[in-house]
Amino acid sequence: MMITPSFSVAGKTVLISGGNGGIGRAFAQGFLNHGASVIVADLTLPSDPDPEIRHVQLDVRDSAAIEALAGTIDRLDVLIHCAGKLVRWEEYKPEVFADILDIHLVGNLRLATSFRPHLKRTKGCIINIASMYSYFGAAHVPGYSAAKTAVVSLTKSLALGFAADGIRVNAIAPGWIKTEISRRGREDPDFNAKVVARLPNGEWAEPEELAGTAIFLASPAAQLINGVTIPVDGGYTAS
Helix, strand or coil: CCCCCCCCCCCCEEEEECCCCHHHHHHHHHHHHCCCEEEEEECCCCCCCCCCEEEEECCCCCHHHHHHHHCCCCCCCEEEECCCCCCCCCCCCHHHHHHHHHHHHHHHHHHHHHCHHHHHHHCCEEEEECCHHHCCCCCCCHHHHHHHHHHHHHHHHHHHHCHHHCCEEEEEEECCECCHHHHHHHHCHHHHHHHHHHCCCCCCECCHHHHHHHHHHHCHHHCCCCCCEEEECCCHHHC
16 A cells, blocks of 8 residues: 655654754744744844744854753754854964854764754654855855865764664755855855856745755655755756
């Protein structure tokens, strides 16, 4: 008998680091709209918090803070690491480069290991956020590019390392998305022109357009998807 796959995330509990940013906020709203309980962790608390979302303050560079947060969460089905930043033309400074890697890469590992017991109990999943810069260099953000390239490899390693616990680990590589972190690039006429010229539809995407992929990866329908990074780029890498 054929079994119809379930795309439902209703009843799942989702933790999103960097959930106040453009992509994180879109993910939070998307999961909430599909019946999940959402916890958003970010450096600062929002001025207008959604009462249906649990907001907590968290720096992913702080191992003790992550462990403390883990102690307050009884159940977790989905962990998404969206926290991040880039500093154009400043990442050649070793201390800035190290900070970028700490947030995107080491922070990823901290969250994954701290919440591994929770996800083991629910046979849950981790969704990491890679980038177009996972596939090519970026002179203006070498730290960000290096970190996002490493996220792809870490995703594979975690998928193998956590498989015995029934935890799936995948990543999404967003294309060119209208967020605050990309604002300076969009406002740079030369950079913007190069991006738009390579996009088949000629437009930067909205953060909400990524949410469907995250919801799918968290659903039972994606149970055989493990250790992969999915480009969600509007066809950018195809051109």
